[in-house]
Amino acid sequence: MMHMAESRQDTDLTVGDTAALVGVTVRTLHHWDEIGLATPSGRTPAGYRLYTGADLERLCRILAYRETGLSLDAIRGVLDDAATGIAATLEEQRERLAERICDLQRIDKRLARLADAHQHGILLSAEEQKATFGPDWDPQQGARARARWGDSPQWAQFAERAASRSPDDWRDLSDAMSRLEQDLGAALARGVRAGSPEANDLADRHRAIFGNFFPITRQMQVCLGRMFEDDAGFAAHYDGIRDGLATWFRQIIDEAARGDGIDPDLATWQ
Incomplete structure (x- = not known):
């Protein structure tokens, strides 16, 4: 995914092309824009969203952290707040996942x-x-x-x-x-x-x-x-x-x- 982003550094992409490239829906990109998680850097004269190479880089990072199970608010903190300790946030997430794994193992035994x-x-x-x-x-x-x-x-x-x-x-x-x-x-x-x-x-x-x-x-x-x-x-x-x-x-x-x-x-x- 990062390779795809790097290959389009100088190209502004529409929201549809961007969604197809990174593997999410257009609706997801609209939502992330609305909550300020991933706002496209450009607009067409008609006001349509345009995503730059840097925007693609951010989207790739969002997707990487989303796969860990972090909430969108937590991802925003990791990407935007310099005071946020990424390692500490990920360790906390690991602890939550460990608890969830134990819960799932108990459920599996019960089943x-x-x-x-x-x-x-x-x-x-x-x-x-x-x-x-x-x-x-x-x-x-x-x-x-x-x-x-x-x-x-x-x-x-x-x-x-x-x-x-x-x-x-x-x-x-x-x-x-x-x-x-x-x-x-x-x-x-x-x-x-x-x-x-x-x-x-x-x-x-x-x-x-x-x-x-x-x-x-x-x-x-x-x-x-x-x-x-x-x-x-x-x-x-x-x-x-x-x-x-x-x-x-x-x-x-x-x-x-x-x-x-x-x-x-x-x-x-x-």
């Missing part, structure tokens, strides 16, 4: 975790999952869940939360769910009736814990209760804790919904 969470769900290794959820846990459950619900808004919400969840966070959630399941089994063994305050409290605890994965309404919980009873895998899990627990769990969820004025027979995933 990578979000992408992984949308793809895999739980961002724990197979060994970490077994250590967190128990030796009977199947690490392939995440892949099966994505295949089944991967296109749903709830999977996206699950993934967004999973991306920021640490192994300790998962362990806390797993412990809370395990305690609830044991309390459910104990309540069934004691003959707690669906619709009783204790049963309703257990249903509320389930909804609160499950809400850590994605927001869950009472109607959505009813749909989950049906799945816990009808799905062979879920039914086997709950009935393994206490015989008949899958059906009783669905019943206490249904009765809690009725207490909120919802007919469980009409509940939909909303």
